[in-house]
Amino acid sequence: SQTIHQWPATLVQPVGSPLSLECTVEGTSNPNLYWYRQAAGRGLQLLFYSVGIGQISSEVPQNLSASRPQDRQFILSSKKLLLSDSGFYLCACQTGGSGNTIYFGEGSWLTVV
């Protein structure tokens, strides 16, 4: 079964600084990859999804961007962080086509100060 690695696990960044969160997947190939954010009191929100290398779709307009340079690598970035970017960021993976179980990584806690 697939394993999803996320890093860093925790980080504290000042407003206006850049961000890079990385997600890698093991044990599968050609997965669909997703970035979700869980903010206090707001539940889980889908930010980006990717069906292949270089293919990124954004779900909500925001201060973040995503890239998929390799089949099993998904990166979440920002050039200048805002306070509102604070939250728990989760990478998720789905293989075998639509309708299959989606697996989540352990998440990255981001606090913007």
Next chain:
Amino acid sequence: KQEVTQIPAALSVPEGENLVLNCSFTDSAIYNLQWFRQDPGKGLTSLLLIQSSQREQTSGRLNASLDKSSGRSTLYIAASQPGDSATYLCAADAGGTSYGKLTFGQGTILTVHP
């Protein structure tokens, strides 16, 4: 736009009780519905996935049912244990061109007392 609601928001029960968590969704055109568990500060663990053509799925002490026509799913936990304490989330997958784009409920925080 799909909306998912979970009731109750929090539940506290003594060990050994059987319990039911409820999930409702506004758009019945779902491809599947998934139940997840989240421990504090951790990622999500998939518990059960029910395809739209199925009525229920079972795994150990967990049983999830799906009624698409009424827009409801329930997660039944038998003989609850303190280790079951966590937040339980349900999520609807619209499938098709929206596959994998899960719409989550706010979760039910479950506490099982020894």
